[in-house]
Amino acid sequence: METIIECKNLTHYYxxxxxxxxxxxxxxxxxxxxLLGKNxxxxxxxxxxxxxxxxxxxxxxxxxxxPSHNLSAQTKQRIGLxxxxxxxxxxxxxxxxxxxxxxxxxxWRREPFYELMSKLKIAPGQRVNRMSCGQRSQVxxxxxxxxxxxxxxxxxxxxxxxxxxxxxxxxxxxxxVKAEGKTMLLTSHIIQDxxxxxxxxxxxxxxxxxxxxxxxxxxxxxxxxxxxxxxxIEALPNEAFFNSEKNKGNIETYSFFTHEExxxxxSKSGIQSxxxxxxxxxxxxxxxxxxxxx
Amino acid sequence: xxxxxxxxxxLKTRKTILALALVSIATHIYMYAKIGRSMRLVGIDHLWxxxxxxxxxxxxxxTFIPLVAGIAIGLxxxxxxxxxxSLRLSLHLxxxxxxxxxxxxxxxxxxxxxxxxxxxxxxxxxxxxYFPWEITQRVVxxxxxxxxxxxxxxxxxxxICLEPTWTRRAVNGLIGAGLVNLMFIxxxxxAYSQAIGLVAxxxxxxxxxxxxxxxxxxxxxxx
Numbered sequence: 001m002e003t004i005i006e007c008k009n010l011t012h013y014y015x016x017x018x019x020x021x022x023x024x025x026x027x028x029x030x031x032x033x034x035l036l037g038k039n040x041x042x043x044x045x046x047x048x049x050x051x052x053x054x055x056x057x058x059x060x061x062x063x064x065x066x067p068s069h070n071l072s073a074q075t076k077q078r079i080g081l082x083x084x085x086x087x088x089x090x091x092x093x094x095x096x097x098x099x100x101x102x103x104x105x106x107x108w109r110r111e112p113f114y115e116l117m118s119k120l121k122i123a124p125g126q127r128v129n130r131m132s133c134g135q136r137s138q139v140x141x142x143x144x145x146x147x148x149x150x151x152x153x154x155x156x157x158x159x160x161x162x163x164x165x166x167x168x169x170x171x172x173x174x175x176x177v178k179a180e181g182k183t184m185l186l187t188s189h190i191i192q193d194x195x196x197x198x199x200x201x202x203x204x205x206x207x208x209x210x211x212x213x214x215x216x217x218x219x220x221x222x223x224x225x226x227x228x229x230x231x232x233i234e235a236l237p238n239e240a241f242f243n244s245e246k247n248k249g250n251i252e253t254y255s256f257f258t259h260e261e262x263x264x265x266x267s268k269s270g271i272q273s274x275x276x277x278x279x280x281x282x283x284x285x286x287x288x289x290x291x292x293x294x
Numbered sequence: 295x296x297x298x299x300x301x302x303x304x305l306k307t308r309k310t311i312l313a314l315a316l317v318s319i320a321t322h323i324y325m326y327a328k329i330g331r332s333m334r335l336v337g338i339d340h341l342w343x344x345x346x347x348x349x350x351x352x353x354x355x356x357t358f359i360p361l362v363a364g365i366a367i368g369l370x371x372x373x374x375x376x377x378x379x380s381l382r383l384s385l386h387l388x389x390x391x392x393x394x395x396x397x398x399x400x401x402x403x404x405x406x407x408x409x410x411x412x413x414x415x416x417x418x419x420x421x422x423x424y425f426p427w428e429i430t431q432r433v434v435x436x437x438x439x440x441x442x443x444x445x446x447x448x449x450x451x452x453x454i455c456l457e458p459t460w461t462r463r464a465v466n467g468l469i470g471a472g473l474v475n476l477m478f479i480x481x482x483x484x485a486y487s488q489a490i491g492l493v494a495x496x497x498x499x500x501x502x503x504x505x506x507x508x509x510x511x512x513x514x515x516x517x
Contacts, residue, residue, distance in 0.1 A: 100298050
């Protein structure tokens with residue numbers, strides 16, 4: 001399958017602070033990849049590197065087989081980009097934006113743009129700087145849909161949006177990307193929004209990738225375990241469990257191991273766990289399980 | 295595509311251009327009216343004598359207009375691109391980045407040159423109607439560094455705005471202030487008539503630095 005985005009051994013620092021070392025991932029054609037991580041783990045940094053707005057310390061990123069810091073005009077034509085905060089030219093109105101962007105994209109489709117604008121009752125003469133955050137997000141979305149790009153890169157698309165606008169945004173994206181075989185890389189702070197949207201996810205921690213899996217695999221295999229024990233939390237083997245917490249004798253922990261495997265590990269480690277309970281997780285719970293609450 | 299890029303620049307600058315044109319027209323009318331009044335009161339012969347004998351320059355009211363125009367056009371073009379680093383939108387357009395920035399700067403330069411040219415043509419026509427060729431020539435020679443300062447100030451404003459770090463912006467500002475100041479060292483009429491080439495060189499010098507700041511912006515250089 002054709003690879004659309006590829007990052008090899010990407011390393012970046014802000015001053016002395018390491019953002020990642022040797023980050024590797026790729027996105028095949030037609031896949032939707034969610035980049036998840038707490039604040040400051042480098043999601044926006046990665047998007048800036050991919051779009052050539054930041055020079056990485058070392059490593060290489062390619063988009064459509066071109067180096068990301070030096071994309072040709074033809075390749076940029078194939079990439080729809082949503083910058084953090086639904087950034088658009090604030091001095092332009094709807095009509096001016098549509099006219100402006102249409103000149104750059106040969107397969108520009110004005111109908112979906114105006115359809116979305118009329119649905120949201122945004123007047124053609126309304127200027128971006130007089131719009132609400134939700135309206136701005138839909139303008140940015142409408143422009144991306146009209147551009148008819150092969151690759152969509154969306155940085156924190158849910159930022160500042162109420163549930164209605166978020167749902168609308170996701171519905172449109174889902175329909176568009178899945179119907180037309182587009183590839184998408186996106187980040188969001190609201191993990192629950194991504195659960196039914198993304199095919200694969202990368203969970204970033206400070207300086208590294210915690211996990212990179214198809215979303216269904218993560219949701220099927222990563223479980224929360226709860227049990228009551230008088231023993232200390234330190235008795236749990238670190239390599240098998242994530243972000244274990246003990247509260248009044250109850251331990252809550254997360255693991256990729258199955259119920260049977262966990263029972264076996266406990267019996268081998270001499271952990272008393274008669275009350276062991278396993279729970280299936282939502283994407284947000286899985287994210288918390290991997291990255292921790294704090 | 296280029297038409298669209300120019301359209302975007304026009305949308306940002308149209309109000310500033312209109313305001314500058316109105317201020318410039320009003321200043322010229324005021325200046326001509328004042329000179330006309332002096333002609334009626336003291337007579338044109340006496341005015342000639344004052345200009346030649348006492349080395350007085352009658353068109354000083356426009357001294358800083360090109361400078362203000364250069365800065366204002368630069369700010370109106372590039373400040374909207376600085377908000378939330380909106381320049382990233384422009385650099386993501388499917389046009390070679392250097393070509394996009396050259397188009398933006400080219401637009402601003404043409405607007406500045408057009409405003410200066412209108413002013414210069416108006417001064418030349420007015421002066422040639424009432425004064426001998428030598429005085430008209432002196433008017434052009436005296437105002438030339440002011441127009442050059444306007445162009446220089448525009449390029450410096452673009453250079454400062456496109457620079458991503460505040461430290462370098464401050465340094466660029468100081469260099470820019472120094473360069474612009476060279477055009478106003480003396481207000482003596484025709485003082486720069488022997489340095490026309492040098493003035494032109496100073497005016498275009500900051501243009502050479504704009505590309506470097508754009509590259510630094512693109513690389514995400516920070517303080």
